[in-house]
Amino acid sequence: MAGHLGDLRLSEAISLLSQTGQIQLDDAAEPDVQLVQRIIDGLCELSSLDALTGLANVRQFRMALDQELDRVSRGGSPMALLMIDADHFKSINDTYGHVTGDIVLQAIAQCLRDNMRPMDTLARYGGEEFAAILPNCLPQHALRAADRFRVRVEAKEIVLPDGQTVHVTVSVGVVGVTAWRDSDAKSLIASADRQLYEAKRAGRNCVVMEPTSATGVSGSEKSALLSANMQAKDE
Amino acid sequence: MSKIGIASPRSAATVSKHSRPGAATIIAVTSGKGGVGKTFVAANLAAALSRSGKKVLLLDADLGLANLDVVFNIHPKITLHDVLTGGATLEDAIIEVTGGISVLPAASGLVEYSRLTGEVQDELSAIIDQLAQRYDYLFLDTGAGISDLVLYSASLAREVLVVATPEPTSLTDAYATIKVLAMMQQRSIFHLLFNQVSKSGEGSRYAAQLGDVANRYLESQTATPIELHHVGDIPEDQSVPDALKKRKLLMHAYPGSPAALAMSKIAKAVSRI
Numbered sequence: 001m002a003g004h005l006g007d008l009r010l011s012e013a014i015s016l017l018s019q020t021g022q023i024q025l026d027d028a029a030e031p032d033v034q035l036v037q038r039i040i041d042g043l044c045e046l047s048s049l050d051a052l053t054g055l056a057n058v059r060q061f062r063m064a065l066d067q068e069l070d071r072v073s074r075g076g077s078p079m080a081l082l083m084i085d086a087d088h089f090k091s092i093n094d095t096y097g098h099v100t101g102d103i104v105l106q107a108i109a110q111c112l113r114d115n116m117r118p119m120d121t122l123a124r125y126g127g128e129e130f131a132a133i134l135p136n137c138l139p140q141h142a143l144r145a146a147d148r149f150r151v152r153v154e155a156k157e158i159v160l161p162d163g164q165t166v167h168v169t170v171s172v173g174v175v176g177v178t179a180w181r182d183s184d185a186k187s188l189i190a191s192a193d194r195q196l197y198e199a200k201r202a203g204r205n206c207v208v209m210e211p212t213s214a215t216g217v218s219g220s221e222k223s224a225l226l227s228a229n230m231q232a233k234d235e
Numbered sequence: 236m237s238k239i240g241i242a243s244p245r246s247a248a249t250v251s252k253h254s255r256p257g258a259a260t261i262i263a264v265t266s267g268k269g270g271v272g273k274t275f276v277a278a279n280l281a282a283a284l285s286r287s288g289k290k291v292l293l294l295d296a297d298l299g300l301a302n303l304d305v306v307f308n309i310h311p312k313i314t315l316h317d318v319l320t321g322g323a324t325l326e327d328a329i330i331e332v333t334g335g336i337s338v339l340p341a342a343s344g345l346v347e348y349s350r351l352t353g354e355v356q357d358e359l360s361a362i363i364d365q366l367a368q369r370y371d372y373l374f375l376d377t378g379a380g381i382s383d384l385v386l387y388s389a390s391l392a393r394e395v396l397v398v399a400t401p402e403p404t405s406l407t408d409a410y411a412t413i414k415v416l417a418m419m420q421q422r423s424i425f426h427l428l429f430n431q432v433s434k435s436g437e438g439s440r441y442a443a444q445l446g447d448v449a450n451r452y453l454e455s456q457t458a459t460p461i462e463l464h465h466v467g468d469i470p471e472d473q474s475v476p477d478a479l480k481k482r483k484l485l486m487h488a489y490p491g492s493p494a495a496l497a498m499s500k501i502a503k504a505v506s507r508i
């Protein structure tokens with residue numbers, strides 16, 4: 001069996017991984033189980049990351065969101081979902097070109113990452129849209145955190161290779177998820193997207209949170225409130 | 236500057252001006268559930284306070300279903316809408332009604348305000364700032380629900396008076412209102428009035444229960460404990476709809492009725508806040 005490892009065609013995987021720095025070319029001298037394992041790990045990691053920004057990609061994000069929702073729905077602490085979109089990004093691309101556009105996206109990614117906790121998941125969701133999962137976060141804290149991210153991006157000076165500086169802003173849609181909320185990933189993402197749309201409509205560079213996130217009255221709050229009601233009626 | 240909101244640009248969430256310059260005590264009357272007597276309470280409290288010599292203005296902050304005009308039997312040609320759009324001055328829109336009360340009416344069906352834009356917020360805030368200079372009391376009669384406009388109106392008021400009835404849906408809606416104002420505007424003091432009660436002591440019991448639940452569930456989420464001040468109860472009283480049918484204020488039509496007497500007591504409590 002062992003001899004068959006040598007028959008594997010690993011060169012393409014190795015050159016891909018060496019381009020991204022995950023593996024050194026000379027590692028590939030002699031394939032052994034360890035090397036194959038490293039290649040598999042590298043490929044798995046690559047397939048969960050966004051190539052441009054190094055953030056989680058959509059697939060990884062969806063997995064993390066499902067896991068987090070599962071945790072919350074089992075009585076876990078609340079979480080928040082954020083959709084973050086660069087404002088007027090098309091005009092950056094049009095004015096400075098796509099290379100600069102990419103630099104700006106990387107800078108936004110870096111800035112957001114720097115301002116989040118290690119436990120938070122930040123993903124590139126598409127073109128100039130990012131998504132974040134903030135576990136263990138009360139709705140009203142999510143609102144403040146989202147605004148902090150917005151302020152930090154706004155304040156960031158993005159220096160281009162030619163020395164020019166660019167400023168960019170983001171709009172953020174926020175949805176809070178508490179244990180009593182029964183919602184699937186798809187509808188939460190849709191709701192966060194709607195809040196993001198509202199933020200864009202409100203003039204961009206602002207944060208909008210779903211109204212029900214913080215105002216929902218849970219079943220246990222309701223029954224606590226109405227227990228007195230029942231007693232009063234019984235008297 | 237912070238730019239965050241609950242489904243509206245700069246709302247409600249952080250922009251709260253509990254204490255504003257000017258002389259007036261600004262009181263937002265709100266309830267969550269509709270039809271529990273907000274407009275009745277605001278109008279008759281205004282009457283009771285103006286009887287004791289205070290200058291009182293009622294602002295119809297229910298831009299969707301304005302009905303202060305109905306209660307006061309007035310037929311305004313110029314409304315808050317015209318002031319907001321710059322078509323009229325504040326002076327043009329204010330109507331002096333019976334007993335020295337002033338009313339700033341709104342027009343019904345102003346659906347365009349269901350989405351509260353930044354401009355409307357600024358206008359409304361400026362209008363209230365101006366009014367605060369001229370009156371002792373400003374009552375903001377809000378609409379039902381917890382819309383952006385209701386939240387924003389509350390954010391402009393120094394005091395919030397929550398009106399509830401003993402009905403379960405009214406209790407939970409009153410709680411939801413208190414919760415969102417506590418969490419999003421860091422408001423910790425609320426005044427609570429129970430309307431249409433049938434047994435004495437009923438209101439106090441609900442007030443205590445609401446306070447308990449609020450502090451139990453919101454404790455970990457608010458900076459300061461929530462204080463609910465129970466200002467009093469108003470009994471279910473046929474004189475209330477009767478006065479409305481005559482297009483008169485209860486305080487004027489049936490000053491000796493149980494509801495009017497309760498209202499006078501509450502006005503005294505309100506004059507101390």
Ligand SMILES: Nc1ncnc2c1ncn2[C@@H]1O[C@H](COP(=O)(O)OP(=O)(O)OP(=O)(O)O)[C@@H](O)[C@H]1O
Pocket residue numbers: 266268269270271272273274275276297300377378379430431432469470471472473475476479494
């Ligand atoms: N104490 C009372 N006894 C009897 N009827 C009452 C009492 N209080 C209020 N009502 C009646 O309840 C109805 C609703 O009152 P009101 O219009 O003041 O409520 P509201 O909270 O302002 O409603 P909305 O949410 O639609 O603005 C009125 O017809 C009024 O006559």
Ligand SMILES: [Mg+2]
Pocket residue numbers: 273274275297302376377378
């Ligand atoms: Mg009303």
